[in-house]
Structures are given as structure tokens and as C-alpha cells.
Amino acid sequence: MDQLSAMRVFLRVVEMGNFTRAADAMGMPKATVSNLIHNLEAHLQTKLLNRTTRRVMVTTDGALYYERANQIITEIDELDGSLSHSRTNPSGRLRVEMSGAFADLVVIPALKDFHEAYPDISIDLGVGDRPVDYLAENVDCALRAGAPGNTSLIARRVGEVDLLACAAPDYIAAFGTPQHPSELETDHRLVNYFFAQNNRILPFVLTRGEEKMEINGRYTVSTNDARSYSAAALSGLGIALLARFMARGALEDGRLVPVLADWQVERLQLYVVYPPNRHLSNKVRVFVDWLVRLLARSQLAPPD
Missing domain, CATH: 3.40.190.10 (Periplasmic binding protein-like II)
Known part of the structure; x- marks a missing residue:
């Protein structure tokens, strides 16, 4: 038995959920696919798949074998890719x-x-x-x-995100426009973003010349998803530090307005992370x- 070919066929059968579709995808007869799976199970002395008339289901041993086999095939393909x-x-x-x-x-x-x-x-x-x-x-x-x-993990810095403080017009109509960051701790509500990896809150840090302030104001909602964070700001739930590339359209059509525009927000660094x-x-x-x-x-x- 060509075990490497059998492993590739097994992976494709699991991914396609069907012997016929797997055979078509790999350009080989269905009988060949069935024989390779049968021989692989005989070699391993365990059942990898439960077959029905419509689809195949992975057994507990099959799920474990799929995970390891997928890693092995990926590493082999990457080795070939280095040529x-x-x-x-x-x-x-x-x-x-x-x-x-x-x-x-x-x-x-x-x-x-x-x-x-x-x-x-x-x-x-x-x-x-x-x-x-x-x-x-x-x-x-x-x-x-x-x-x-x-x-x-290996991390490579590849970019940075320009942030700006902004809010919806409805929020400004209800709470007014802040003139100084200190007002965010007393008279306003924030929308917070927390990083899902470590639950750390994106800090509200604003600078102007030699002046620097870190705001710990009350927040209406905190989320760990960038799109939900933007949606909360657009809904008038508070002042948010939005990425400029995300807020650009809403600023242009008036759904968001900048606040504290003479204060700078520290840029957020972007990384590509690899195992x-x-x-x-x-x-x-x-x-x-x-x-x-x-x-x-x-x-x-x-x-x-």
C-alpha cells in the first residue's frame, strides 16, 4: 500500500464527505478510493470511517488520524514547495x-x-x-x-492603523461635544474594544504636544470584534477610537463626526503572526x- 497516497485520499474523503465526490476531485475511480481507504484501515487495524448510502462519518479514531495526517501532508507539501x-x-x-x-x-x-x-x-x-x-x-x-x-509565535510588524476619536451625531446631540479629554471621564460614555487574545482593553490615550491623558471613563458597551465596535459607535452608544480606514465612509456622509480633533491617538501596530x-x-x-x-x-x- 502507498500509505502517503492513502492518507491524501482519506483527507479528501473526510473533506468532501462522500467517496464519489472525493474520487471526482482527485481524478481517480471510486473503486480505487474505496480500496485505498480499506487498505489504510487494515494497516492501522482500526475503523476510520462509518459509511452510509449517502455519506461517510468520521469515527473517533478517524478524527484523530485526520488531524495528524493533515499536519503531515501539509509539512510534506511545504517541503516540496521549498524546491x-x-x-x-x-x-x-x-x-x-x-x-x-x-x-x-x-x-x-x-x-x-x-x-x-x-x-x-x-x-x-x-x-x-x-x-x-x-x-x-x-x-x-x-x-x-x-x-x-x-x-x-513568530510576529512580523507589517503596518499600523491610524485611530481617531469619533461619535454619531445622535450621541453628540444628547451629550454635547467634548472640548477636553478630561470630560470623557465625567460627562460622556465610551465604547470600549478588548482584545480577544488577552482581554486587554484598547487604551483611550490622547496626546497634544507635551500633554498626554489616559482616559478611564464609563463605557456603555465593550466588544472584541472590530465590526461590532464600529456598529456600536454608529448606533450612538458612545465615543469610540475607530480605525480611520473603517470610519472613512461614515465620516464622509455624516454618520460619524470626529471629536477632540486637535488631540492625537497612538497608532495601533499590525503584525502578521505565524506558528x-x-x-x-x-x-x-x-x-x-x-x-x-x-x-x-x-x-x-x-x-x-
Whole structure:
């Protein structure tokens, strides 16, 4: 038995949920797929799949085998990708995580360009600000705001986000326009953002010349998702520190107004985060290089 081929077939059957679809996807007869799975189960002396007339279900042993086999096949593909042919033609599945705001407003609108340059790379895009288990979920890289707290991960600074304090006109009509940051602690309400990775609150720090203030005001709602954070500000729930690229449209059409415009907000640093050794993969390298160029065009690149 060619165990490596059997492992690849097993992975595809699990992903497709059906022997026929897996056979079609791999361009081989269904009988060959069935024989390879049968031989693999005989070799391992355990049942990996429960078969019904319509679909297959993974057994407990099958789920464990899938997780490890997927890691092994991924590492083999990355090893193959380090050879000269794959340097110019990287291929395979790329699992990327990022917030919904970056995905919707920055990355997805430009993703067609990446696909045209690298047509053999398929991207599995996980969207959200939640913490991820990079190894268990087989994540190749993630775009994250703020330095990662996990020191076992590799982080590369690739950009920064310009923040500004703003609020909805309804909020301003109800509470007035603050003239000094100190008023945010007494007369106003905030919308807070907390990082899902460590529950740390994005600090409300404002500077003007030599003057610097960190605000610890009352908040109406706190969220760990960038799009929900923006929605809370648009709904008039309080003053928020929004990324300029997210707030641009709402500022232009008047759904948001800037406050304390003569005060500066510290920029938020952007990092691409990798699990160990994953940054050596060619498909990851070409994606991150493309992402850095995209951030520069979107005015999110760090200064030289």
C-alpha cells in the first residue's frame, strides 16, 4: 500500500464527505478510493470511517488520524514547495485568520489580484478577532492588531492603523461635544474594544504636544470584534477610537463626526503572526509579501 497516497485520499474523503465526490476531485475511480481507504484501515487495524448510502462519518479514531495526517501532508507539501519549481509556482491551501474589518474592507476587494498572480494557491480565510490555536486549527498565519502575547509565535510588524476619536451625531446631540479629554471621564460614555487574545482593553490615550491623558471613563458597551465596535459607535452608544480606514465612509456622509480633533491617538501596530516554521513556507511568504504591498497601497504600512 502507498500509505502517503492513502492518507491524501482519506483527507479528501473526510473533506468532501462522500467517496464519489472525493474520487471526482482527485481524478481517480471510486473503486480505487474505496480500496485505498480499506487498505489504510487494515494497516492501522482500526475503523476510520462509518459509511452510509449517502455519506461517510468520521469515527473517533478517524478524527484523530485526520488531524495528524493533515499536519503531515501539509509539512510534506511545504517541503516540496521549498524546491526551485515551487519558488516560482507556489501552490496549496493557505489558512489565514484576520478581523472582519480587514477582510471586508482591505483584503477581499484586492484578493482577485493575488489569485491572478498565484492561481494555484487556495485561501481558507477565517474571519474574526477570536484567539486561535494555530497548530490545532492548522493556521498558516494571521493578521493581528497589537503584538501577540504568546512568545512561542513568530510576529512580523507589517503596518499600523491610524485611530481617531469619533461619535454619531445622535450621541453628540444628547451629550454635547467634548472640548477636553478630561470630560470623557465625567460627562460622556465610551465604547470600549478588548482584545480577544488577552482581554486587554484598547487604551483611550490622547496626546497634544507635551500633554498626554489616559482616559478611564464609563463605557456603555465593550466588544472584541472590530465590526461590532464600529456598529456600536454608529448606533450612538458612545465615543469610540475607530480605525480611520473603517470610519472613512461614515465620516464622509455624516454618520460619524470626529471629536477632540486637535488631540492625537497612538497608532495601533499590525503584525502578521505565524506558528513556528510556518513562515518558511513559500505560499505563506508570497501571501505576506502581497499583503505588505496591499497595506502600503491602503496607507496602512508602517513608516520607513
